[in-house]
Amino acid sequence: MTDSHWGFILAAYLVTALVIGGMTLKILLDYRALTRALGKLASSAVVGDDVP
Amino acid sequence: MPNIANPTIFLSFVRRLLPWSAAxxxxxxxxxxYLTFFVAPPDYQQGETVKIMYLHVPAAWLSLFIYIVMTVAALGTLVWRHPLADAGQKxxxxxxxxFTFICLATGSLWGKPMWGTWWVWDARLxxxxxxxxxxxxxxxxxxxxxxxxxxxxxxxxxxxxGAVNLPIIKFSVDWWNTLHQPASVFRIGGPAIAISMLLPLIVMAIAATFLFLTLHMMAIRNEILRRRLRRLTILAAEQSDAPAYIAPEPAR
Amino acid sequence: MGDALAALFWREVKIARRTGGAASIGIVFFLVLATIFPFAVGPDLNLLARLGPAILWIAVLLSTLLGLDRLFQADHEDGSLDLMLTSATPLELIVLVKCAGHWLTTALPLVIVAPLFGLALAQDAAALARLTLSLLVGTPALTLIGAVGAAVTVSLRRGGLLMAVLVLPLAIPVLIFGVSAAGIGATDPVPFAAPLAILGALSLAAIAGAPFAAAAALRYAGE
Incomplete structure (x- = not known):
């Protein structure tokens, strides 16, 4: 088989890497946003009564 | 064994397990x-293009495996009404x-050099x-x-x-396919696949499975946190005596 | 229990007729769909004759499913669903009877008018007979599969599109065997009995299974 097929192989691995990488990134960012929101909520709950 | 069905215990369980499964x-x-690119030989028919198989087949395996996982979680939701099963499903x-998209995309990229077209209405695809x-x-x-x-x-x-229907869909698509195009061009090795190609394939399939399990655990953790956040937000809104909350409700 | 179910059945039929909604709009929608296709593929009668069964089956599929999104929603809104949930009659039977009422008022009229559109799509007499029979056997499966989607999306204010997305992939087997039984063009003689028998099996399986799924979904939505 000729060299031209390497383009397809590369594209397949690239697509896979992009999809898996994007998914991982999305899950990680989601985790960061959630823990941050939970932390903010917890800290505001403690001082919540004092805030005017 | 600790009761990992409890979300809080599950979270600490995930924290300990996650580095290992990710590694x-x-x-x-x-x-x-490494095995795919430096050890596995090119196929005598398909040449180097067969390297796409090491992505395509594990992705296809995961697309089914994940549906099985979801089915088990769905049973957990309906039978035991367990929040962890809900999170597992979601x-x-x-x-x-x-992973199903990866299976389709790699299948298409494999098909172009092999069949000369990006898509074939082949039964499996x-x-x-x-x-x-x-x-x-x-x-x-x-x-x-x-x-x-x-x-x-x-x-x-x-x-x-869907789980009940998938075998029926598979059967009817096969039937439809034989009706319209009798000969399928596409065969991967058949049963007599060489060991030098089988070994990388198995390693890749196991790697993909662990990749999924890692991501799944991380995503379940997110869902548990999301639910907790939701519950706390509602609780905070109920407790706070903010006048905005008592403001007249919008007309329905 | 039989009386209650009979009363429910006639209620469904009356509602469908009185609001003038479901049944007649379904037929008009079917007509519009069948009319649109020739504009897309061109007025060539040979081509239309070949595509005819497929066009009519897709039109019936969409008209049936899109008409179903209100199957439980109206009852959910006016509270009669709560009565059905608490009644002594099994919810599965209630679902089945509601589906029967819906089939009689919306799917059966489609089956009856389909041959008329078949004439416009250059189907010959034999093809028309096959088409009508395949629709008659296949539409109960469509109604019941759609009922599951309607039950799952019952609490959503605008569940119509979501329901179609949920249900259409599940309706693929019915479409495959329905079109096969109707004959894929006169030039391609496929055996008639086998796909029709499988189509019948699909309908029976849907009648046996779908009410349980739909009833479970309704119970959970009512919680």
Whole structure:
């Protein structure tokens, strides 16, 4: 088989890497946003009564 | 064994397990990629293009495996009404769609040099496409229903209905395919696949499975946190005596 | 229990007729769909004759499913669904009877008018007979599969599109065997009995299974 097929192989691995990488990134960012929101909520709950 | 069905215990369990499963996935993936690119021989018919198989087949395996995981979680939701099963279901659906998409995309990129066309309405590819649609529909259902418990039960029923239907869909697509195009061009090795090609394939499949398990655990953790956040926000809104909350409700 | 179910059945039929909604709009929608296709594929009668069964089956599929999104929603809104949930009659039977009422008022009229559109799509007499028979056997499966989707999306204010997305992939087997039984063009003689028998099996399986799934979904939505 000729060299031209390497383009397809590369594209397949690239697509896979992009999809898996994007998914991982999305899950990680989601985790960061959630823990941050939970932390903010917890800290505001403690001082919540004092805030005017 | 600790009761990992308790969400809090599950979270600490995930925290301990996650580095190990992530490391295992990365090591296996590296090994699999090494075997694929430096050890596995080119196919005598397909040449180097066969390297796409090491992505395509594990993705195809995961697309089914994730549906099985979702079906088990759906049973957990309906039979034991367990929040962890809800989270397991919800976290699995986007992952299933992603791996099914990889299966379709690599199949298409494999098909172009092999068949000379990007897509063939081959029985196997078409069934995977239908599976992809079902994943997307389930994700849409999850997004449409706001209350997490209710969404979980609706999605669980749809998942089970889909699980019953998938074999029927597979059967009918096969039937349809033989009706329209008698000879299938596509064969991967058949039973007599060489060991030098089988070994990388198995390593890649196991690596992909661990990759999924790692991502699934992370996504389940997110769902547990999301539910906790939701509950706390509602609680905070109920407790606070902010006048905004008592303001007249908008007309329905 | 039989009386209650009979009363429910006639209620469904009356509602469908009185609001003038479901049944007649379904037929108009079917007509519009069948009319649109020739604009897309061109007026060539040979081509239309070949595509005819597929066009009519897709039109019936969409008209049936899109008409179903209100199957439980109206009952959910006015509270009669709560009565059905608490009644002594099994919810599965109630679902089945509601589906029967819906089939009689919306799917059966489609089956009856389909041959007329078949004439416009250059189908010959034999093809028309096959088409009508395949629709008659296949539409119960469509109604029941759609009922599951309607039950799952019952609490959503605008569940119509979501329901179609959920249900259409599941309706693929019915479409495959329905079109096969209707004959894929006169030039391609496929065995008639086998796909029709499988189509019948699909309908029976849907009648046996779908009410349980739909009833479970309704119970959970009512919680």
């Amino acid at each position: 295992l996935a990365i090591i296996l993936l590296t090994l699999g990629l 976290a699995a659906a986007p992952l299933g769609a992603a 078409t069934s995977v496409l239908v599976l992809f649609l079902i994943y997307l529909a389930l994700i849409a259902l999850w997004q449409a229903i706001e209350e997490p418990g209710r969404a979980a039960r609706a999605a669980a029923i749809m998942t089970l209905v």
